[in-house]
Amino acid sequence: MADIKTIGVLTSGGDAPGMNAAIRAVVRTGAAAGVRVIGIKRGFTGLLDKEFVDMDPERVSEIMELGGTILYTARCSKFLEAEYQQMAADNLAQSGIDGLVVIGGDGSYRGAKCLADLGVHVVGVPGTIDFDIGSTDYTIGFDTAVNTAVSAIDKITDTSTSHERCSIIEVMGRNVGYIALWCHIANGADGILIPEKDEFDEQALIDSILNNRRKGRKHHIIINAEGVGRSNRLAKRIEAATGIETRATILGYIQRGGTPTAKDRVYASTMGAYAVDLLLRGEEHRVVAYKDGKFMDFDLGEAITMKKSIEEYQFLLRGLEGRESAGRA
Ligand code: ATP
Numbered sequence: 001m002a003d004i005k006t007i008g009v010l011t012s013g014g015d016a017p018g019m020n021a022a023i024r025a026v027v028r029t030g031a032a033a034g035v036r037v038i039g040i041k042r043g044f045t046g047l048l049d050k051e052f053v054d055m056d057p058e059r060v061s062e063i064m065e066l067g068g069t070i071l072y073t074a075r076c077s078k079f080l081e082a083e084y085q086q087m088a089a090d091n092l093a094q095s096g097i098d099g100l101v102v103i104g105g106d107g108s109y110r111g112a113k114c115l116a117d118l119g120v121h122v123v124g125v126p127g128t129i130d131f132d133i134g135s136t137d138y139t140i141g142f143d144t145a146v147n148t149a150v151s152a153i154d155k156i157t158d159t160s161t162s163h164e165r166c167s168i169i170e171v172m173g174r175n176v177g178y179i180a181l182w183c184h185i186a187n188g189a190d191g192i193l194i195p196e197k198d199e200f201d202e203q204a205l206i207d208s209i210l211n212n213r214r215k216g217r218k219h220h221i222i223i224n225a226e227g228v229g230r231s232n233r234l235a236k237r238i239e240a241a242t243g244i245e246t247r248a249t250i251l252g253y254i255q256r257g258g259t260p261t262a263k264d265r266v267y268a269s270t271m272g273a274y275a276v277d278l279l280l281r282g283e284e285h286r287v288v289a290y291k292d293g294k295f296m297d298f299d300l301g302e303a304i305t306m307k308k309s310i311e312e313y314q315f316l317l318r319g320l321e322g323r324e325s326a327g328r329a
Contacts, residue, residue, distance in 0.1 A: 004121070004279050006036040008097040009055070011069040012043030012076075012104035012111065015256055016127045016141025018264030019069040022103050024060040025272030031057050033280055038097055043104065044076040044111055047088040052095055064265055067144070067257045073104075079111050089118040099279035101272070103127040103140070106304070109287065113300050116285045123275040124287035124300055127268075129256060131178035134306030135298050138290035140271070143263045145172065145255045146182045152251055153187045153221065157323070160219040166209060166238055166246040170224045170231040172255045179255070180225035181310060188323030190220045193234075195227030196310050202234075206241045212322060213244060220244070221323075270295055 009026045011019045023039070030037040039059075041051035063070050078084045092100060092115075099121045102112040105128030116122045126133045129145035149171050160167040169189075173179040177194025184192040190212070191205045209220045222238075224231050231248035239246035260268070271288045274295055278286050287303040289296050298306070 004035060004099045004282075006038060006095075006097050007099040007101060007276060007279060008038045008040050008052070008092060009071070009101040010040035010043050010047065010103065011071050011073045011127060012102060012108035013073065013128060014105065014130075015068045015073050016129045016139070017067040017144035017256070017258055017260040018140040018268035019073075019103055019127050020060075020063040020066050021260060021265045021268035022125055022127065022140060022272035023055075023069065023071060024063055025269040026101050026276055027055045027060045028057050029273040029276040033276070035276070035280070038095070039071050042072045042074040043108070044079040044088060045074040046072075047091060048076070048078065048084055050091050050095070052097075064269075065259050067259060069103075075107075076111075079114075082114075085111075085114040085118060089115055089120050092120055099123070099284075101125060101275045101279070103272075105130060105139070106133050109133070109300065109304055113304060116300055121279060121284035122300065123278050123283070123297075124303070125271045125275050126287070126289065129179065130173050130176055132174070132176040132308060133303075134308040135287055135303035136289035136291060138267050140264060140268045141256075141260070142178065144258060144261045146179055146186070147261055148255050148258050149179060149183050149251055150186045152254060153183055153189075153223075156249055157187070157219060157221055160221065160247075163245065164218045166220040166222070166235075166242065166244045168222045168224055168231045168235045168238070168246065168248040170226060170229070170248065170250040172226050172251070175227040177225040177227065177310060180223045181314060184223045185314065185317065185320065187221060187223070188320060189223045190321050191222040192224075193222070193228045194225045194310065194315075197315065202237070206238060208321075209238065209242050209244065213242070217322065
């Protein structure tokens with residue numbers, strides 16, 4: 001066992017449902033091992049401003065079911081500079097924090113690596129709705145975000161059907177298309193645009209909309225990823241080419257909030273506990289991951305270089321488009 005007496009925990013980057021379950025697990029696993037846990041507010045910004053708050057098991061009761069993060073989060077541009085990274089490491093040392101759990105996305109991992117290189121004992125936990133961390137097949141918040149988006153698209157589909165419209169629905173994901181791909185399959189959408197595939201054939205989509213409309217289909221749903229954007233322009237072009245009323249809906253931040261799914265609660269809890277166990281064992285410079293059906297950990301530097309890409313087989317699934325049988329009504 002390493003001689004860790006105080007662990008800090010912070011959430012960084014975009015908030016993700018399930019982060020609270022991870023914080024709770026860090027606090028309670030630490031407390032069970034007799035370790036003091038300090039919450040650091042507003043990610044790396046709070047580390048620079050010494051926004052430290054003592055966490056005890058009571059403080060994290062009844063937070064598992066809450067979306068967002070009780071520690072707040074931030075994007076901190078100052079932290080890109082070596083001077084501020086050193087200040088953060090000094091703040092940790094001065095406050096007696098000898099282990100740090102960073103819950104966030106790939107950017108937060110890069111920030112965590114800077115601290116690790118300055119000698120801080122850091123463990124990263126993957127927290128991002130975007131799913132874009134190469135070292136893991138699970139990231140906190142993706143499952144909830146996808147379920148929220150799928151349910152919103154179901155609702156839009158109802159009104160789209162009633163008005164016999166075409167709907168372009170833009171979902172989040174920054175510069176990756178995982179949420180879009182999952183919504184495409186789960187909602188039986190007619191088309192998908194993601195930043196990873198720039199060879200999108202707009203004319204083929206228009207032809208298929210017209211063909212399905214001729215067969216009697218009442219609505220058409222196209223999923224567009226945030227990284228492609230310009231949904232309103234696409235809607236105008238499709239309406240002009242097909243003559244079918246076409247509306248764009250940008251789902252936006254609704255996808256970040258809300259009660260985490262059971263999967264996000266369970267995986268985030270497991271990963272938070274795993275991170276503390278790593279620190280207690282004297283491990284540092286690690287990230288927690290879920291890979292090949294198991295919870296495991298990787299070297300932080302190695303994890304940052306690991307790549308992930310869209311599952312080609314899922315992207316190429318054919319014949320599943322369109323949830324409504326043409327000509328049903
Ligand atoms: P999300 O996937 O939700 O966007 P993220 O962790 O990838 O989460 P970013 O905004 O990319 O979000 O990064 C969060 C913070 O991590 C940044 O605001 C910055 O403080 C820090 N960070 C990002 N990249 C670096 C880097 N190269 N060096 C040091 N710190 C970094």
